[in-house]
Amino acid sequence: MATPNKVAAVEEITTDFKESNAAVLTEYRGLTVAQLKELRVSLGQETKFSVVKNTLTGIAAKEAGIDAFDDQLSGPTAIAFIKGDAVAAAKSLTDFAKSNPQLVIKTGFFEGKALDAPGVAALAALESREFQLARVAGVLKAPMAALARTVEALRVKQEENGGAADTAAAEAPAAEAPAAEEAPAAEATEAPAEAAAEEK
Template sequence: MATPTKVDAVEEITNDFKDSTAAVLTEYRGLTVAQLKELRRSLGADTKFAVVKNTLTGIAAKEAGIDAFDGQLAGPTAIAFIKGDAIAAAKSLTDFAKANPKLVIKTGVFEGKPLNASEVAALAALESRELQLARVAGVLKAPMAALARTVDALRVKLEESNGAAPAGADAPAAEETAAPAEAPAEEAAAPEEN
């Protein structure tokens, strides 16, 4: 018979699976508490690294519709529930596992699709979304700066053409407007002298 504590634990793990974009199953046999703390810190705030009970996790995975962990739940097990950037979290996990071989990445699930250990490593090898956005921003920065310079040059040219008339271009037009203005004044003055 299931105790209320176990029911609550299964519900929590099920919700963690459902709320995560990815989850990575690991074995942490031989890691110290300090090393696990270091790993949690390296994963960031958007990833929950939880030590779990295998039987309860198996039940929770089934309730969440995940079959990637079937046959993998043995030994001291911890799961990284990833809510943020799955690529960055996978990279943190694989980097930590390289530095600390006692952390074994067994399997994972990403957006509902099962991943084996090598596929988790391949996910980690991709560029993170932040890096991709930074590169796009860098690519767009130069054209935007050139566009801003062009707009400024056009604005200056427009202000110059509206302010002072360039030499030679508006001079004949000014003479033409001045001459007709003088001619009617002379015609108007001539009848008064008669």
């Protein structure tokens, strides 16, 4: 009869399977606690690396509809439940396994498809989504830079045109002012002439 703890463990593993877009089954025989901690850190927050019981994991996998782990659940088992970038997580696992041969990558699944150990390695060799996005951003960077230069050139030109208009506006009243001042002088010259004519 299953104990409440075992039932809860199966439910947790089942949930982990269902919420993950990929998972990798490993054997960690000989790894120290410190090494396992190092691996968990390298995998990031979106990947849960859990030591599991083989029997309970087999039940949970069936409940989640996963058959990739059939006949692979033996020895000290840990599973990387990947909820984020599967390529980056697979790369972290394979890189760690190269440095720490005690970690053996046995099998996995990605988006519902089973992967053997070479399949996990092939997944790790792909470009991660982050790298792809960075590359796309790099491709878009040049046109954006050109657009920015165009906008800046237009802004400078507008400022230059605005400055010229302001200068013309400032000069216009100055040109008109002398004409306005000359009118009274002309009138003053005409007035004595008229007075002299009347005296004659």
